[in-house]
Amino acid sequence: MFKRQRSLSATLTGYVVVMGIVIIAVAFFLFEYFSKQVLYDIEKEKAKLIAEMFAPQIGINLYLGMDDRVVEALRQLLKQKEIVAVKLYCNGRVCHDLHKSVSAENGIVIETSADIYRPGDKSKIGKLVVDYVSYTYNAMLLRLTKMFAVFLLLLALFYALTVYLIRKRLYPLKELANSLVDYSVKNPVKFKRLSSDREIRQIEEAVEKMQEKIEEYTRKLTHLNENLHIQVEQKTKKLWDQLYSDSLTGLPNRRAMMRDLPRIHGALLAIANIDDFTEINDLYGHHVGDEILKQLGAKLSSMNFDALYRASGDEFVFIVKKEFTSKSALELLKRIREEIENTSFLFEENRIDLRISIGASIEYMPTIEQADMALKEARKQRVPIMLFSQNWQVKKRYKENIQWVSEIKSALEDGRIEAYGQPLYDIRHHHVKGYEVLMRLIKKDGTVVSPFHFLSLAQKTHYYPKMTRHIVEQSCIYFENRKEFTFSVNLSVEDILNAETVEFIKERVEKHHVANRIIFELLESENIENYPEVAIFIEDMKHFGCKIAIDDFGTGYSNFSYLTSLDVDYIKIDGSLIKNVHKDKNLEIIAETIIDFAQRLNIKTVAEFVCDEAVYEKVCQMGVDIAQGYYIDEPRPLRELEEAQKSLRDL
Amino acid sequence: MKKISKLLLFLGGSVLFAFEPNSTLLAETDKMASIDSIVDDMQKISYLAEKVKMNEPYQPYIVTVFQGPEMERIGVTNLKDALELVPGVDMATDNLDNKRAIFRGSNPSAYGQSRLFIDGVEVNDLFIDGYGMYLDMPIEMIKRIEVTRGPGSVSDGYNAYAGSIRVFTYAQNSFESEEDHDRIVIKGGSYEYRMGGFIKNYQKNDLSLHAQFYYQRDDKYLPAGPDALATGIYGPRNVSLARSGSAPLWMKNSMLQMTLRYKDTTFRAGYLYDKRGSAYGINGALPDPDDSMRMPQKYMEADYHPSMKKWQIHIKAGWKDSQFKSESHLLPAGFSTSSGVVYKDGFYGEHEAKLRRFYQTSYGSYRGWSNHSLSAGYYIDYTKTYKVITKTTDRRDGIGMVDYSRAAPFSDPDAYLRAKRLFVQDRYDYSDKLSLQAGVNIEKVTHMKVQYNPRLSLVYQADGYNIYKAIYSRSSRSPSWQELFTINNHARVGNLALEPERVDAFEAAYIHKMGTDSFLQVNIFYLRNDKQIDNNNAEHEYRNASDSKIYGMEVECKTPIGLDDALYMNYSYVYGKQNGDDPLANAAHHMAKGYYLHRLSGALDMALVGKYVGSKERMRGDPRSKLDSYATLDIAFGYHNGDDLKVRFGMQNLFDADVRYPSVAYNYMNDYPQEGRRVMITLLKGF
Amino acid sequence: MRLVISFFIFAQLLWAYNYNDILLEAQSRIYPKILLLEDGFVQRHQMAKKPVVLMVVHEREDGEVAKRVIQKIGEYYGGELANLPFLVKDATFDDIDGKEECDAYYLLKGKEENIKKMVSLARKKRVPVFVYDFEDLAFGATIALDIRRATVIYMNKRSLEWVPRFRQSLYTIVRFMDV
Known part of the structure; x- marks a missing residue:
């Protein structure tokens, strides 16, 4: 949309003029208000104050029935130069009325009143009305009017001068603007003489330099454009080929x-x-x-x-x-x-x-x-x-599922869901610090099955909460009186979302007094940070004194930021990173990054899958706090732990 | 607007005084005959009344004030007796017979919850933070006792927790006298009690010196036992060694106090010598009759207190020394430890610790800003152990004494503490009827987090007869030296991880003034105590183990009856829960106290003092049944010959009631029986 | 500060039953000054060359208290009130018959009938009655000083009908009781 453009000096002049008008208007209003209203109010206030000053005295005397003293007080009041008449109302009628004859020619008369109260009380027993004559009011008003007229004159002068100066100083700028309007490379601007104002002169010089540069760039650009067109065409084809073909075999990728x-x-x-x-x-x-x-x-x-x-x-x-x-x-x-x-x-x-x-x-x-x-x-x-084949796939899975569900069900019934413990070895202090409690399903034939095979399926059944609670309960009972050990229990997001399970856990933790030794391991790969329930659970349990570990950390979902927000105590570095860490430089770097990060946050690290001495040495060297794995000991039923601990090799 | 008023005030000034009749004549007469002189006097009296808590009903605290002379008249013999008459206050003791006042049932296990000040100097000892050795102070040495219940004032920076006791002797500022308080006192009574003391003042120009001294001793043994061994806490093998008998509760106690004032500077110094029997034994085994404990205390304070028209300033610096020395048979002969050591001749111990504190505090108040009365100040101190001696029977074989001072001192010899406090308070008199007060006390002590203790209160005076108060205050008590630094000791284990105890107190009071000297006061309160410290656990370690919620009420009434009689009565009720649902332990739900004073003739009077203390519940896990209630009645007669010679005869516990203070679980099962019927004769000559 | 202290150097009345020492002190200091504020009091005495007499009236048992009060006033005023000779006397309620010369009565605690009797005597003599216990204003006494949150002078409005008038400024600082 086209907008009409105004000259800068005209705009500035406009502003100054408008501002001047506003200021004068405000000043005029204030003058009117002050000179008339406020001056009057001040005088009235004076009168009231005098009346109020006498009111308590009169109140006391009135209350005490000392009429002579009341009259005397009124006379005293009348002695004040400005007071010309005094009236005292008691019981709603005038009981005293005194006045003196003074010419009020040069002043205005203000009537004001003050209530008379009983001493020490708020009950009204009379009213004092005084006529107050102010001689200063008119004189003050006149003086103020004179002052205001002078002020207006000075203000007008000030604005006229301002407008003149603006126009004068902005003239060269206007000229420059005019000459720039017609600028093109072929039609450069020429200044007849440079301005004496520093800023405007700088603009003029800059414009001249700019003109020279523009000319030079224009030349170069024309040249460059011609070459570029060819190059771009070649490059595009090559990129296209690279995108869709395999560089090694030349086949499509x-x-x-x-x-x-x-x-x-x-x-x-x-x-x-x-x-x-x-x-x-x-x-x-x-x-x-x-x-x-x-x-x-x-x-x-x-x-x-x-x-x-x-x-x-x-x-x-x-x-x-x-x-x-x-x-x-x-x-x-x-x-x-x-x-x-x-x-x-x-x-x-x-x-x-x-x-x-x-x-x-x-x-x-x-x-x-x-x-x-x-x-x-x-x-x-x-x-x-x-x-x-569509067929074999569906059938197989269905069959497997049925088998597992019935297996879990009977295992639960027969007590074949068992808690195993695997030692957590404190590397720095060389002792077993605690155990990770693992769930194991013992098949009827005695085969021990790790939850890896049935866990995701179990989570979809209503048996799952029972399994978790079973493990929590068994471990709490077992560790209640083994106060030297901590122990950790795996929890999934499903467990935490299940309010009953959470309640059960809290109740057991309290009952068995294990709050300061239990560690809850949460699986890192389950996007736990997205569930508010998880954060609440962690906060709750930490309040109890429990600790929180993140399991399988580093498996791809790794998100360091939530570790801080969730306030965890341990990170268990995923086994896939650990078991080859001594062989693979990349794994080592990843693991080291995690460890370093954890140390900064004051989070302890646990290395899982420590399967042999080489791995153990490596994790020690990397500064891991706790090691877990077959090298230390395999998971065993809780009842065998004590026996196993005795024979644990000294690392 | 304000300017206008000012402008007009000069007008008014002339008006006001022109109004005075006969004003010209007045100028000639003595200026005494002017209203200004009266207003001036009235202000001075108001100031004095505030200082001596006479206008206590209008102050934002809940205070009970007892005048020394009145206490003397009703037959009270010492500070402890007087405190026992205060509503809501009960006495508790322990194995060392270190008595302390328990306010409103709040943590009877802790010492430092209340503080004792003598002429403004805080005298709680540095070791256990108690003041048991001052409780025997003869009443004749005391001019006034002010007992503030609840977390008291912040205006001088001391952060009393459950209550504070301020004792003023005859050296106290505003009552300094040229001649009238010089006196000699001689007392004697049951348990071979003997006491002598004097007060002497000297004054010349700007210099005044006040000295008071007393010496007292008795030979008290009270029945006790069976001792703690009977409960099996030292294993079944030692149960048969339990003994019953007489607990050595004798004392030798004396105190010298000097106050020197020159112009705006006051020096105070005090030395308390205190040696007493080992009572019930540190470890709960009845000690030998001559086993003793010494807890001498020394203090010295300089106070510069210039006073300008609107300013009151105090700049103080002081030093305090506390000693603890025990020489006692701690375990009986034949005692065997769990590791199989047998102490053939028993286990004997000499324990000594000396602590010293330096402090400096400055505070002031300003009354120049409209209706405000502002006060602010700071307090800093530094406390250090400078001697710890631990000598006991050889702990390996039980033969001979070994100096364990280096190897196993009973208190950390390198311990020190620094405390810093900052306090600000403002009282705002909104009108003649309503005044508001707000303040905060911020405290930082070594090892502890910063504590913020605010205080808010409101006093509403509906008319001359009815006054209402509402107070919210919070306070904290930093753990004592013993609770923090005791080491190598099985009965007490210090804990550096302790946090300060904390209380939030909500109090309300209604006072009905019936006449010049009579009033009825009703207080209700609710206290929320957190992190209460005790060592009632298997390890005997001091821990922030409990919390409690306590509420209750106090009714207090004083009235003259006719011209010859006066009656004072109070009743207090406390109810509380600790750690959730356990009953409040070792605190009496009901207490009623009072005295009746009757003038027989101009020279002879008599008084009756009655006390009822209700039954007390036991701590959770303590199998014993409740501790029984008791009621005592005291009688006193006094004679004076008009020439400042006074003779008094008093008999306390007239009906020989069985008074017992509670013991904790698994200690002296039958608690601590107190004195039965006893008599006291006092001779007092004033000069 | 020292001024305050030295003003209030006084002894505890150890045997005074139910008397508050500070209150006694305050009244002893202030009551005579109030007397001076009677209209024309000073001139009247100057002209008549008569001493100012304050009569402390008490029950027989409170003789000690009365003596202390006299002693206090003596210590403070030294027998002179605004250059006028000043006498403080004491008497029991029973001894007073209204015939004695005095400018005001100062009543310690007394039985109701005694207070009433004194008020009616004072009424005849047209002299003010100061009391220790402000409750006694109810029986017609003129002035009582009491210590509340601050010091307060109470004045019985009814008794003003018969006592001499006081200077206006006094009325501005007192609280009136209309009993």
């Missing part, structure tokens, strides 16, 4: 595959995977592995599939767009496999034979997940080729 797959139907989709490829890498080195992949890629390319991708590492995905039966598909895949396995791959002097596994799907809309599942199934069943 996983990204390309993901782009293409949704469009495929009625085809065979297969994943071929080199068996034991890591061994090749380990044996010959990565550069050989890369070479083999390159050759395999070339080999597969030569088979003319409808599409071929290198999905990742040693996995190749190919698509044959044709309707297949299971039989025909299996025949094709077998042929492909044989062809590859019969090919010898050469590297320098080494001849390397490859074996591959293939998983494939011939569903109407085959997906990479189906092929992948088939590949895993193939591995599991130790067959080289497997086709994905």
Whole structure:
């Protein structure tokens, strides 16, 4: 929208004028108010004060019935120069009325009154009315009026001067603005003479310098533009190629595959995977592995599939767009496999034979997940080729579930859910500090099953809270009288969301006096920070004196920030980080980061899966506080702990 | 507006005084005959009345004031007797017979919950924070006792917890006398009690000197036992060693007090010598008759107190010394420990500790700001152990004495404490009827967190006869030396992790003034005590073990009857729960006290004093039944010959009632029986 | 401060039954000054050359108290009130018959009938009655000083009908009782 632009000097002048008017208006109003109202109020206040000053005296005398003293007081009041008449009302009528004759010519008469109270009381027994003549009022008013007139005159002068100066000083700026309006490279501005004002002169000089620079840049830019166009075109193509192809084999990569797959139907989709490829890498080195992949890629390319991708590492995905039966598909895949396995791959002097596994799907809309599942199934069943089948998958899982639910149920009934303990070894003080209490299901045949196999299923059943409570109760009972040990119990988010379970835990912790020794381990991977209940639970339990540990820390969900917000006491570094920490530099760095972080927050660290001496040495060296794992001792039923502790090796 | 008023005031001034009749004549006469002189006198009297708590009903505290002479007349013999008459106050004792006043049932296990001040100097000892050795102070040496219940004043920086006791002797400022309080006192009574003392004043120009001294001793043994061994706390093997007999409760107690005043500076010094029998034994085993304890105390204080028209300032510095020395048979012959050591001749111990404190405090009040009365100040002190001696029977084989002062001293020899306090308070007289007061006392003691103790109160005087007060205050008590630093001792284990005890007190009072010298006062209160310290646990470690909620009421009434009789009565009720639902232990729910004074003739009078203390519940886990209530009646006769010679005869506990102070669980099962019927004759000559 | 202390150097009345020492002290100091505020009091005495007489009246048992009061007033005023000779006498309620020369009565505690009797005597003589116990104002006494949160002078309005008038300023600082 177009907005009318005003000249700066005109605007400033406008402001000054408006401000001047406002100030004069306010001053005028104040003058009116002060001179008339306030002056009058002051005089009235004076009169009232005089009246009020006499009122208590008169009150006392009136109360005491000393009429002569009342009259005397009124006379005293009348003696004041400004008081011309005094009236005293008692019982609603005038009981005394005194006045003196004074000319009120030069003053105004103000009538005011004061209530008369009984001494020490708030009850009114009369009213004093006085006429007060103020001689100063008119004189003050006149003086103020004169002062105000002078003030107005000075103000007007001040504003006129201000306007003049603004216009004068801003003139060069106006000129400059005018000349800049028509500026272009071809039509530069020329200043006839430079201004004497520093700021304006600086602007003028800057404008001149700017003009020179603009000219130079314009030249250079024109040149550059021509070259750039060609370069961009080349680069874009290259980037595009890189994005969708594998740099090693030159085949389309996983990204390309993901782009293409949704469009495929009625085809065979297969994943071929080199068996034991890591061994090749380990044996010959990565550069050989890369070479083999390159050759395999070339080999597969030569088979003319409808599409071929290198999905990742040693996995190749190919698509044959044709309707297949299971039989025909299996025949094709077998042929492909044989062809590859019969090919010898050469590297320098080494001849390397490859074996591959293939998983494939011939569903109407085959997906990479189906092929992948088939590949895993193939591995599991130790067959080289497997086709994905909707059927076997569902059935198997259903059957497994039924089995587990009944197993859990009977285990609960027969008391075969048992608490095991695994020692937590205090590295610095060289002693067993406590135990982690683990849940174990003892099958009827005596096999001990770790909850890994049934926990996620159990969590969906109503048996789960019972299992947790059972473990909590057993451990509380066991550790009640073993005051030298702490013990930790695993809790899931489901446990904490279950109010009954939480209540049960609190009740047991109190009953068995274990509040200062129990540690609750929460699984890090369950997004616990998103549940307010968890935070409340932690706060509650910490209030009791309990401690909180985060289990399996470092498994990918790692979020350091919530550790601080949740106020945890221990971090249990995930076993997957620990068990190879002495071999793998990357793991070591991750673990060290966690430990360092924990130390800063004053959180103790526990290393899980300490399986042998090498790992133990490493975690000691890294500054872990507590070690846990088979190297120290395996989990044992609680009743065997005491016995086991005696034979614990001294680390 | 304010300016205008000012402008007009000069007008008014002339008006006011022009109004006075015969004013010209007045100027000639003595200025004494002016209203200013009267107003001036009235102000001075108001100030004095406030200082001696005479206008206590209008002050924002709950105070009971007893005048020494009145106490003398009713046959009270010492400070302890007087305190026992205060509503809501009971006495408690322990194995060392270190008695203390218990206010409103609040933690009878702790000593320092109340503080004793003598002429403004805080005299609680540094070791256990108690004042038992001052409780025998003869009443003839005391001019006035003010007992503030509840967490008292913050205006001079002391943060009393449950109550404070202020004793003023005849050296007290406003009552300094040229001649009248010089006196000699001789007393004698049961248990071979003998006492002599004097008060002497000297004054010349700006200098005055006051000295008072007393010496008293008795040979008191009271039945006690069986001792704590009978309860099996030292194992069944030692039960048969339990004894019953007489507990040595004799004392030799004397005190010298000097006050020197020159212009605006006052020096006070006091030395208390106190040696007494080992009572019921530190470890709960009845000691030998001659076993003794000494707890001498020394203090010295300089107080510079210039006074300007609107300012009252005190700058004080002082020093206090406390000693504890015990030489006693702590365990009987044949005593065996759990580790198999047998003390063939018993276990004997010499324990001595000396502590010293330096302190400096300054505070002042300002009354120049409209209706406000502002006061503020600070207090700092430094306390240190400078001697710990521990010699006991050889703990390995029970043969011979070994000096364990280095290896196992009974108190941390390197311990020290620093305390800092800051306090501010303002009283605002909103009107003639309503005045409000707000203040805070901030305290930091070594090892402890900073404590903030606010205080808010309101006094409403509906008319000349009815006054209402409401008070909220909080206070804290920092653990005593014993509670913090006792080590190598099985009966008491110090704990550096202790936190201060804390109380929130809500009090309300109604006072009905019936005449110049008669009143009826009703107080109700609710106390919330947190982190109460005791060592009633298996390890005997001092811990912040309990909390309690206490509420109750006190009714107090004093009235002259006719011209020859006067009656004073009070009743107090306390109810409370501790640690949730346990009953409040060792505190009497009901107490009633009073005295009746009758003039037989101009020279002869008599008084009756009655006390009832209700039954007391036991602590949780204590199998004993309640401690029985008791009631005592005392009688006193006095004669004076008009020439300042007074003779008094008093008989306390006329009906020989069985008075017992409670013991804690697993100690002396039959509690601590107190004196039965006893007599006292006093001769007092004033000069 | 020292001024306050030295003002109030006084002995405890150890044998005074139910008398408050500070109150006695305050009254002994202030009552004579109030007397001076009677209208024309000083001139009257100057002209008549008569001493000022204050009569302390008490029950027989309180003789000691009365003596102390006289002693106190003596110590403070030294026998002179605003350059006028000043006498303080004492008598029991029974001894008083209204014939004695005096400018005011100061009544210690007394039986109701005694107080009433004194009031009626004073009424005839038109002299003010000061009392120790402010409750006695109820029986017609003129002035009582009491210590509340601050010091208060009470004046019985009814008795003003017959006592001489006081200077206006006194009325401004007292509290009136209308009993």
